[in-house]
Amino acid sequence: MTPRPSPLHVAIVGAGIVGLAHAVAALDAGHRVTVVEQDSAAVTASVRNFGHACVSVQAGEIGELAVRAREIWLGLIERAGLEARVSGTLAVARSAAEAAVLEDLAARDTAMPSELLTGEAAGRVLGTAGSAAEPVAGLLLPNDLTANPRTAVARIAAWVDAHERGEVRFATTATAVETGVLTTSRGAIRADRIVVAAGHLLGRLLPGTAETGEVRECALQMTRVVAPAGLALGPAVLTGTSMLRYGAFAGPAAEALRAEILRDRPELLEIGANVMFTQQQDGTLLVGDSHEDFDSAPPFMHERWSRILLDEAARVLGLGSGADFDVLERWQGVYATSARQDLLVESPIDGVTAVAVTTGVGMTVGLALGERVVSGF
Ligand SMILES: Cc1cc2nc3c(=O)[nH]c(=O)nc-3n(C[C@H](O)[C@H](O)[C@H](O)COP(=O)(O)OP(=O)(O)OC[C@H]3O[C@@H](n4cnc5c(N)ncnc54)[C@H](O)[C@@H]3O)c2cc1C
Structure with missing residues (x-):
């Protein structure tokens, strides 16, 4: 024995x-x-x-x-x-290039399931179905978790x-x-x-x-906001800039999307944006984030960057601009990064x-x- x-x-x-x-x-x-x-x-x-x-x-x-x-x-x-739940993730496409990235991932043999959604179905999750903000398509990834x-x-x-x-x-x-x-x-x-x-x-x-x-320091800007009235999101929400960051999206479609964002929304790349949000148990939304690498991250946050992130999240939710959010808190996060x-x-x-x-x-x-x-x- x-x-x-x-x-x-x-x-x-x-x-x-x-x-x-x-x-x-x-x-x-x-x-x-x-x-x-x-x-x-x-x-x-x-x-x-x-x-x-x-x-x-x-x-x-x-x-x-x-x-x-x-x-x-x-x-x-x-x-x-x-305090954690199987929330799933909804990746939202708001252009044909973003939809192509989602279709690409949905067609792959992956460890976790995914389900392509019509723009209307994705819009129902976000409360934007039938409005000008209704997305082009969505990809639901049902197994992901959201914790407090x-x-x-x-x-x-x-x-x-x-x-x-x-x-x-x-x-x-x-x-x-x-x-x-x-x-x-x-x-x-x-x-x-x-x-x-x-x-x-x-x-x-x-x-x-x-x-x-x-090992260096990556500084990120985050915000907690009151959710628009009646919004009860199940999943965490990812957007086009998220598709440039996570490995499963990588491929020619993601590179075409990068070129589109560079042409149409260069400020999102300038601030290293991964525009996403999760809804917490108390209903508030955690909205972020930007990325900037340093040897030692200074504590100062760019107000313009916060506005860019909030404006983008507002568009996904069909609000006029980030100024429509009731901002409760802002903070900087820092994590270890390495090339x-x-x-x-x-x-x-x-x-x-x-x-x-x-x-x-x-x-x-x-x-x-x-x-x-x-x-x-
Ligand atoms: C804004 C932001 C958003 C993020 N979003 C996500 C996300 O959605 N999903 C995801 O998977 N990851 C996300 N991350 C990354 C994730 O948060 C980090 O990768 C993870 O928290 C790192 O954990 P850690 O334990 O290594 O570091 P930390 O959480 O920083 O913990 C290190 C601990 O070590 C302690 N410590 C350090 N030195 C000493 C010492 N000498 N003696 C005693 N204690 C010491 C510190 O006080 C600290 O509590 C995000 C990070 C940030 C900042």
Whole structure:
């Protein structure tokens, strides 16, 4: 009989989705877990996003991880009491070029199902059927998830902390890492394995790893608005600029669309727009987003960029302009990005693994990436 591997003590830096993904996987594998988080609650990328696990529009390795992460999300809805639902995603086409991209994806053999919709059917979801804003076509991706990003990681952290082998120490900053020892602002933690899941702050603890991995900061602008009266969206909504960003859409049709947007709406490319929105349980819409890369993201947000994003979302919903939205909040989000790879998994020191999702899909794939890393312990 093969002996059961002995449980390890796994120390994890970061209580964002990636750090907690490792915590959940390590607990499920029978290990003991200590998570340290510098803030008194996670307040960076994992709470500033759309809460959208956009599984169906990923491709390749990211797509495979996304499919597995979806199963873990579904389990955590039960186990950790997450506010998350199978919302699906509606990709909306408002030109023939956009419709061609959707038809292209619908015709492919993909891991997740999709259903082409007429413009009228897509318009019924958006409340624009029969109006001048009715789309040309839509693609419904029924399996995607929408979570409340403001509560999701807090609830997973609470679940980890309540586990008999789990602990989360907030307001505790990791200051140094070496084989077997994580030094923190509240003393040293001895551990068999250490995971550094510090997001865009990876370089503070492991500067060489961040430099070699070409990790930079991508700053995004987001807004929360009151939804137009009576709007009850099921799915998350993606638009033409989303079709330029996600791997499953890639191909000649997407390149033709890029040329169309460059010609007709160059400002959308200038701000790196991915115009999309999700509706939260309280009815409000999370609307975004723009993308701009830096070594260190300055805190200043471009008001013009916010207007461009809101105007575009307003058009999709048949409103006159973004000024018709009642804006409740604006914020900047920052995630780790890299021109070198989409997923950074490096072991710069024996027993220490640095993990970062270096493209903007950590909510979609993070849970499965953690499981994959922990299975290698
Ligand atoms: C505006 C926006 C929209 C997005 N939309 C989506 C989306 O729709 N779908 C999707 O899949 N992804 C989306 N993303 C990307 C996703 O949010 C990120 O990929 C993901 O949250 C990264 O998770 P993380 O745990 O690596 O980083 P973070 O959430 O940033 O967590 C890292 C944690 O580590 C802590 N930390 C850092 N250094 C230390 C230290 N030395 N000691 C202790 N703690 C430390 C930080 O305080 C932080 O809490 C979006 C991101 C943004 C910003």
